[in-house]
Amino acid sequence: MSWPFLAVFFSGWLYIDAAYRGTQWQQWVFRPVTMLLLLLWACQAPNLEVSGYLIIAGLVTALLSDAIRMLPGKYLLFSFIALFLSYLLYTISFAWHMSFSLFFPLPLILLAVGIVVMVVIWTRLDNMRWRVVDSFVMALLMVWIAGEQYFSLSNESRFSVMVGAILLLLAYIINLVDRYRFSFKLSKAIIAACGFIGHFLIIRSLFL
Numbered sequence: 001m002s003w004p005f006l007a008v009f010f011s012g013w014l015y016i017d018a019a020y021r022g023t024q025w026q027q028w029v030f031r032p033v034t035m036l037l038l039l040l041w042a043c044q045a046p047n048l049e050v051s052g053y054l055i056i057a058g059l060v061t062a063l064l065s066d067a068i069r070m071l072p073g074k075y076l077l078f079s080f081i082a083l084f085l086s087y088l089l090y091t092i093s094f095a096w097h098m099s100f101s102l103f104f105p106l107p108l109i110l111l112a113v114g115i116v117v118m119v120v121i122w123t124r125l126d127n128m129r130w131r132v133v134d135s136f137v138m139a140l141l142m143v144w145i146a147g148e149q150y151f152s153l154s155n156e157s158r159f160s161v162m163v164g165a166i167l168l169l170l171a172y173i174i175n176l177v178d179r180y181r182f183s184f185k186l187s188k189a190i191i192a193a194c195g196f197i198g199h200f201l202i203i204r205s206l207f208l
Contacts, residue, residue, distance in 0.1 A: 004038075008041070008196065011030050011033050011037055015031050015034055016189045016192050019188035019189045019192055020188070020189045028070060031066055035062065035199070038059060038199050039063065041203060042055060042059055042203045045206035046207070049096075051093040051097065055090065055203065055206065058085075058086045058088075058202075061085045061086040062199065065080075065086060076128060080131035081131070084131075084134055084135045084138050087135065088138055091138065094149055094165070095145050098149055102148070103152075113173075114136065114140050117136065118136075120177060120181055121180040124180040132176065135172070136176070139172050142168070143165045146162040150162040155208075156208050157205040158205070160202070160205040161202055163198075163201050164198045164199065164202035167198030168195060168198035168202075171190075171191045171195040174187060174190055
């Protein structure tokens with residue numbers, strides 16, 4: 001096993017354990033540490049091109065979004081903005097060298113997922129409604145582009161990107177459902193696991 005995997009695994013596990021047990025100081029420490037380890041690993045990728053730098057920028061804005069979310073609720077708007085930018089930068093990176101070919105079932109599946117999630121949470125959304133919606137739409141677009149790339153090229157790098165993007169979308173959906181509809185104890189741990197693994201797989205594509 002490579003050191004980046006081990007470092008991210010143990011740091012991420014310490015955060016997930018803290019999220020489950022409710023240990024606040026451990027969450028404050030190991031969430032940013034895990035993201036910083038991912039960032040350090042991404043910066044070591046060989047032969048970085050524009051698409052690679054966009055992935056690094058997307059990871060930086062995701063780290064910023066996480067950091068702002070730890071602040072009082074009045075700063076939540078800025079967290080949504082940073083998260084939107086993270087998904088946007090990832091999406092641009094995935095599309096950078098893309099020769100577009102439409103795998104028709106994929107946008108239909110994502111549209112269905114988007115409608116179901118919005119039906120579940122729409123009536124519970126607060127004054128952040130449109131920030132939630134635009135970040136969610138961008139996450140769906142990110143998965144669509146990542147999926148189209150994989151179905152077009154069918155290589156290991158694109159598969160890693162697609163699975164990573166799907167996990168980031170899943171983390172965001174669980175976060176929305178937990179925040180606005182059905183709160184449950186394991187939510188923070190599951191969201192963190194999906195998020196860390198999702199970022200890890202996207203960065204992994206830089207080394208393939």
